[in-house]
Amino acid sequence: NTSELASHELASHELASHDRTTFNPTTEHLTFAARVAWRNAARCVGRGYWPALAVRDLRHISEPQQVFRELQRHLRQAWNGGRIRSTISVFGPGVRILNDQLIRYAGYPDGLGDPQNRRLTAELTALGWSPPVQRSDFDVLPVAIETGGRTQLFEWQADDVQEVAIVHPEVGDLGLRWHALPVISNMELRFAGLTYACAPFNGWYMETEIGARNLADQGRYDRLPELAQRLGLDTARERSLWRDRALVELNRAVLHSFDAAGVRLDDHHSLTRQFVAFEERERAAGRRVNGQWDWLIPPLSPATTPVWARSYREDRELTPGFFHSRRSAF
Template identity: 55%
Template sequence: MNSETLLARTPAHHTTAPGPSAPTNPPPSHTGAVADRDEAEEFLRQFHAEHTDQPIPLNQRLAEIHAAIDTTGTYTHTPDELTYGARVAWRNSSRCIGRLYWNSLRVLDRRQATTPEQIHQHLCEHLRQATNGGRIRPVISVFAPDTPHRPAPRVWNDQLIRYAGYRRDDGTILGDPAYVDFTDLVQRLGWQAPEGPFDVLPLVIDTPGDKPQLFDIPRELVLEVPLTHPEHPQIDELGLRWHAVPAISNMRLRIGGLDYPLAPFNGWYMGTEIGARNLVDEDRYNLLPVIADRLGLDTSSETTLWRDRALVELNIAVLHSFHTAGVKISDHHTESRHFLTHLAKEEARGRSVPADWSWIVPPVSGGITPVFHRYYEEADQRPNFYLDDTARALGRGRCPYPH
């Protein structure tokens, strides 16, 4: 049986938790509204408190910002403010376990890009720098913010790299079922779909005053890892693979009362994101029954724990494959220890660390990781990343334009 047949499946009715997300009560988007003066001032005071060597004194900079907001309804972050704000947004992201590395985030200032072609070029450069030959680097590309005079550009994709999903005449789905509607949308916009199980979707770039435009990601920029198992070659025969860079592209970066709806960012994968969610969730590739069948497991009863055994073997395959290919990935035990290191460092600096327990605890063997056995403070600290209803709708393939 070939991999396309194995990966074509009937859609599940079960709905799992969403992918990378944001605080549940985000501040409203500032499209068409003035920048928030109080939030701008709070941010600037925080920035100067952590960076005391700024060439412009705090009071002078606050006066500049107040005057700009009074005159134009908005203001412009300096490159240093933008870099700091983007890094602290990661530091404040309560659902991310990998925040130990927040200060290493590479910030690419793309605010001058206005055309879809320029934006596409910068997104490609983002992937190039992030991929780094397999030595994945945390990168964020920050494009123009929303202002009272001009809305910001957007990318409809929820990640820069996602796989298509195709409805077949017999009711099954080939590829990633989570992206069937988005695949339908881009096909209506003119995408010529290859119709395989791991087809990289095109980017939909939406700029003010223009219709959304499709752009393919050059094949050489999508590093993928074929998945093999060190002990079970029957898993190798499935022809599974996954891409190396998880670049989230539909979350709104909010810094100092300004919103940047297009600010794609990435770290590197923790293995469970692939082996316990993307390839396993019932509304994604739903591979546990396939893996269990390949391993000859007894699936007649839940008491055989066949799901657990298949899950562990699939996660072994993910980590083994990335390491063999020389592509950076982390396991959930290591990242759990690193998160507690991050907590200790931040607390030593007098800073609180907001964390959502349900997202910090890994989806595999949570009870034997150190992050399981403690409580965390939940708070909406800014700068931060947020997910809006508009972004959710676009990512699900709901086109706001008539067609």
């Protein structure tokens, strides 16, 4: 692809020839750097789509109210009626989002909600958030935007957050739901010595993230026992493999529900195959693939996918890249 190569030449040349302290990337630079940061993300199995990342250059925006308005726009543009677009919004200096993802469900001390978000929920509550009067397992948390040592909370509007009810094709409604957009909001984009601390990005989900982790993990929604009961499985003996059977059915339900709702979501077989094709394109282009095997294998039937038998090496310093900031708490 010549335009990408041309853009690459441009970027390396320009990035190298500028003084780091005064360098102000053009939107074209930024766009290319964000895409390459994705391409370099060692843990991401969705990287085959990297050239299609939509980059919103919002480096002139740091004021919390404006940031929030642009986050709402991000959600709308990325949602795109279900045909989700991979999108990143790069904000100006001095601003940071506390939440690890833009959409997160509250986790309450009594067990309701997402246990993984208990600390985040407590922190947001300390900052002034009140849970709804009728608490549920799926109460969307506000987003906390920090500027100049001050943190402000913003509540999503109802149509900002798109969700899918989880229905099993044979068992029926499981009383579960999940949001359509995973928007990681606590990683920093770094390249050419620059750091963008507020640069939330999203792709779409792989079904196992929802069906084999978020709704299944014992430290998350832990819904395998309930589903196994509804499926009539023998939960008294591990050797009935009721966990494994319920797990597959939960993932089928996630796929079925997102498909029925017309919301983009990849299955782990197709996505890992695409990932291996991406690896081959990268090698053909003379680039080494950065990778972390334990994150790239899916948590469902991993040995049936082509990543299982491959090996990967990780360069933890590779830039452009996305990094967990030492400051972020979640």
